[in-house]
Amino acid sequence: MKILAVDEKRCTGCRLCELVCSVRHEGAADPARARIQIVKWEEEGVYLPMACRQCEDAPCAAVCPVNAIGRDPELGRVTTDHDLCIGCRACVSACPFGVLGFHEDRGKTFRCDLCHGDPTCVKFCETRALRYEEGDRVVAGRRRAAAARFRQAVAE
Amino acid sequence: MALNRRIAYVDLSAGSVEVRDVPLELRRKYLGGRGMDAYLLYNHVEPGTDPLGPDNALVLSAGLLSGTPAPAGARCQISAKSPLTGLLGSANMGGFFGPELRYAGFDHIVIQGRAEKPVYLWVHNGSVEIRDADHLWGGDAVQTQTRLREELGDPDVKVACIGVAGENQVRFACVRTGIKNAAGRTGMGAVMGSKNLKAVAVRGTLPIRLADPEGALGYLEELVDYIQSSKYAEIMGKWGTLFIFDVTNSTGLIRTRNFQSNQMPHSEDLECEAMDRYTMGMAACFGCTMHCRHKYVLPEGRFRGQYGEGPEYTSQGAFGTEVGAASMLGVLEANQLVNLHGLDTLEVGSMIGWAMELHEKGLLPAELVGDLDLRWGNLDAVIRLIDDIAHRRGLGDVLAEGPKGAIERLGPETAYYNIHVKGMSNLHSDERPTPSLALNIATSTRGADHLRSRPAIDLYHLPPKVLERIYGKPGLSDDYRVYEGKPWMVVWQERLYALVDALGVCKFQSVFLSPNMPKAEEYARVLRLVTGLEFTPEELMEIGERVTTLERLFNLREGATRADDDLPERYFTEPTPEGLPAVRGKCIDRDRFEAMLDEYYDLHGWDREGRPTPETLARLGLDAEPTRLV
Numbered sequence: 001m002k003i004l005a006v007d008e009k010r011c012t013g014c015r016l017c018e019l020v021c022s023v024r025h026e027g028a029a030d031p032a033r034a035r036i037q038i039v040k041w042e043e044e045g046v047y048l049p050m051a052c053r054q055c056e057d058a059p060c061a062a063v064c065p066v067n068a069i070g071r072d073p074e075l076g077r078v079t080t081d082h083d084l085c086i087g088c089r090a091c092v093s094a095c096p097f098g099v100l101g102f103h104e105d106r107g108k109t110f111r112c113d114l115c116h117g118d119p120t121c122v123k124f125c126e127t128r129a130l131r132y133e134e135g136d137r138v139v140a141g142r143r144r145a146a147a148a149r150f151r152q153a154v155a156e
Numbered sequence: 157m158a159l160n161r162r163i164a165y166v167d168l169s170a171g172s173v174e175v176r177d178v179p180l181e182l183r184r185k186y187l188g189g190r191g192m193d194a195y196l197l198y199n200h201v202e203p204g205t206d207p208l209g210p211d212n213a214l215v216l217s218a219g220l221l222s223g224t225p226a227p228a229g230a231r232c233q234i235s236a237k238s239p240l241t242g243l244l245g246s247a248n249m250g251g252f253f254g255p256e257l258r259y260a261g262f263d264h265i266v267i268q269g270r271a272e273k274p275v276y277l278w279v280h281n282g283s284v285e286i287r288d289a290d291h292l293w294g295g296d297a298v299q300t301q302t303r304l305r306e307e308l309g310d311p312d313v314k315v316a317c318i319g320v321a322g323e324n325q326v327r328f329a330c331v332r333t334g335i336k337n338a339a340g341r342t343g344m345g346a347v348m349g350s351k352n353l354k355a356v357a358v359r360g361t362l363p364i365r366l367a368d369p370e371g372a373l374g375y376l377e378e379l380v381d382y383i384q385s386s387k388y389a390e391i392m393g394k395w396g397t398l399f400i401f402d403v404t405n406s407t408g409l410i411r412t413r414n415f416q417s418n419q420m421p422h423s424e425d426l427e428c429e430a431m432d433r434y435t436m437g438m439a440a441c442f443g444c445t446m447h448c449r450h451k452y453v454l455p456e457g458r459f460r461g462q463y464g465e466g467p468e469y470t471s472q473g474a475f476g477t478e479v480g481a482a483s484m485l486g487v488l489e490a491n492q493l494v495n496l497h498g499l500d501t502l503e504v505g506s507m508i509g510w511a512m513e514l515h516e517k518g519l520l521p522a523e524l525v526g527d528l529d530l531r532w533g534n535l536d537a538v539i540r541l542i543d544d545i546a547h548r549r550g551l552g553d554v555l556a557e558g559p560k561g562a563i564e565r566l567g568p569e570t571a572y573y574n575i576h577v578k579g580m581s582n583l584h585s586d587e588r589p590t591p592s593l594a595l596n597i598a599t600s601t602r603g604a605d606h607l608r609s610r611p612a613i614d615l616y617h618l619p620p621k622v623l624e625r626i627y628g629k630p631g632l633s634d635d636y637r638v639y640e641g642k643p644w645m646v647v648w649q650e651r652l653y654a655l656v657d658a659l660g661v662c663k664f665q666s667v668f669l670s671p672n673m674p675k676a677e678e679y680a681r682v683l684r685l686v687t688g689l690e691f692t693p694e695e696l697m698e699i700g701e702r703v704t705t706l707e708r709l710f711n712l713r714e715g716a717t718r719a720d721d722d723l724p725e726r727y728f729t730e731p732t733p734e735g736l737p738a739v740r741g742k743c744i745d746r747d748r749f750e751a752m753l754d755e756y757y758d759l760h761g762w763d764r765e766g767r768p769t770p771e772t773l774a775r776l777g778l779d780a781e782p783t784r785l786v
Contacts, residue, residue: 009437012437012438012439012440012444012447014441014443014444014447015443016443019443020225020376023225023366023369023373024373026363028364029225030361032361033363042334042335043298043302043335044463045436045437045463047439120373123377124377124445126393127447
């Protein structure tokens with residue numbers, strides 16, 4: 001199963017991901033309604049892209065009073081049935097990562113839908129801080145990098 | 157949609173704000189950013205206005221593509237009559253301020269008058285408030301932004317502000333945003349200070365609708381791939397502009413010890429790889445895939461433990477070659493201090509380098525020098541002078557007046573040594589071996605400047621066929637040392653850069669340092685997809701011409717003449733002492749320079765005094781200015 005993987009060390013804070021996400025989903029340059037947003041500690045030069053983590057046991061689904069939130073097993077994503085959604089924002093409150101948005105104009109929530117398996121943000125992320133890849137591959141790179149450091153230390 | 161952003165007129169004397177729409181006719185003629193700035197300035201600043209008086213207008217304009225996914229759509233322009241030159245003041249700034257201004261519902265803010273007490277503007281989703289800033293006065297240019305974010309309770313607020321240099325009306329104080337971005341040149345920070353305006357804070361959540369979202373995403377993906385496939389993009393992403401030092405110094409195209417040499421020996425500690433010891437990675441401006449800004453924490457020295465960003469090539473020169481020092485740590489410390497104080501790094505370095513040469517030649521009064529040790533390479537003196545300039549103390553107070561004012565204070569015999577055009581210092585570059593670049597700094601609308609018409613790729617010896625493809629004219633020479641054909645290259649670059657500045661995209665992603673970057677063709681397509689406005693590439697280049705010509709009109713109205721389109725005397729009298737054989741022993745030839753200038757005027761449709769002819773004004777639709785359409 002592929003996931004949207006974030007390597008925050010590679011993020012340059014340009015926010016192009018927010019832009020292209022909002023253009024894709026809203027038809028507008030609209031970072032406030034982007035499904036992915038970069039949280040910044042500007043004074044320290046630290047940037048961290050945040051988007052729905054598509055939880056296996058999703059708190060948003062658990063609190064939904066009308067069972068509008070389900071799982072799409074094929075793409076491994078959490079989905080909202082907007083015909084059922086009553087716009088109560090219980091899911092927005094319950095999300096431990098704060099990555100669900102609420103569209104005031106429409107009275108509905110929004111979240112990352114992985115662009116149905118072809119995330120636009122990933123296509124535009126030049127530094128590859130964002131990748132869309134098999135979940136078990138995501139940490140393999142980090143494991144190898146750590147192993148390389150360990151190997152170096154042992155050699156010294 | 158992308159064309160519904162408005163214009164706010166703020167009168168700080170009256171405490172009033174008026175919001176108006178921008179007529180589409182003006183968009184079609186000037187786009188936004190620097191284009192609209194030129195229009196608003198020409199229409200709202202009367203000739204003869206005191207740059208530091210209440211009648212001067214400070215104009216902030218986001219580019220028309222700023223805040224959209226156009227490549228590097230990060231930029232905004234800040235303009236006013238310049239307290240440094242008395243002519244056009246105009247400075248371009250990256251970061252995140254311009255886009256946020258548009259999300260807040262505005263493209264332009266025109267600020268006139270003078271507040272009785274320090275104030276800041278709070279611009280938020282269609283409204284502009286004038287707020288008390290007593291508590292912010294005296295704060296540095298980074299701290300002020302942090303405090304405003306805390307005060308307004310939103311970490312995503314973007315701020316353009318001044319440091320103490322702007323408060324003290326240092327004539328080359330800049331406007332700052334983020335950790336290091338600056339509207340650096342022509343003293344726009346001094347104008348803010350003169351208005352008692354400490355900061356403009358913006359935050360917005362209003363969407364910018366795209367004309368063709370799907371088409372835009374498809375084309376922009378292609379365009380980003382094109383930009384990033386360039387070797388130049390890779391180099392910029394790794395070294396930032398620091399790499400330019402290695403190129404120009406090894407050739408002998410750099411200015412060192414003010415203007416005494418064109419190459420610096422033993423300068424390894426200024427070369428881009430010296431930054432490896434300090435960098436912790438790269439940061440980008442809004443929407444930019446190139447990420448040319450270093451992030452660093454100073455590991456030692458005066459500012460140990462402080463976080464900073466940059467430095468640029470300009471600071472390598474300002475606090476390296478100009479002052480005869482070769483220490484990356486020194487560059488970073490000075491960079492840190494100018495950013496906190498809100499000073500134009502380039503102007504500071506040039507003024508200090510000039511002071512050092514004057515001292516060497518015995519032209520500085522001893523009582524002004526005091527206990528300062530102004531020997532070449534003394535970074536302690538450099539740091540102290542930066543502080544003294546910002547606080548207007550002693551010699552620093554004299555230098556704070558900029559080239560024209562300081563020459564007036566120190567005497568006419570000092571003028572020869574100051575490397576300025578129209579009262580603005582030149583980059584630490586040496587244009588004596590490169591006629592095209594010399595013409596560029598002589599004719600730029602804001603004084604000696606490398607960002608308004610520099611045909612930098614003239615240095616690359618590109619084959620004439622390639623030059624023809626870029627510049628649209630056959631027979632251009634591939635030799636940067638000749639005078640023939642260069643005026644056209646300068647005119648072409650002038651139009652492209654004015655266009656790029658009006659669009660609010662970054663010059664680094666146009667034909668500036670690489671021939672393989674977007675031009676009017678690509679921007680015409682982006683504009684159509686994003687805004688729905690249809691232009692041919694030729695029409696866009698004509699907008700660039702219109703903007704430059706209107707800026708020219710502003711300067712002429714303030715009394716500028718052909719004599720202002722000149723080079724510092726030393727360019728004609730002192731041959732370059734160092735460098736590769738191709739650049740050594742070179743001067744600018746006066747007669748050939750004047751011939752280039754004639755041709756440059758002819759290409760514009762200006763008379764031999766540099767005044768646009770009535771036919772030219774009619775062709776560009778400028779014959780009725782000022783029209784005060786908004």
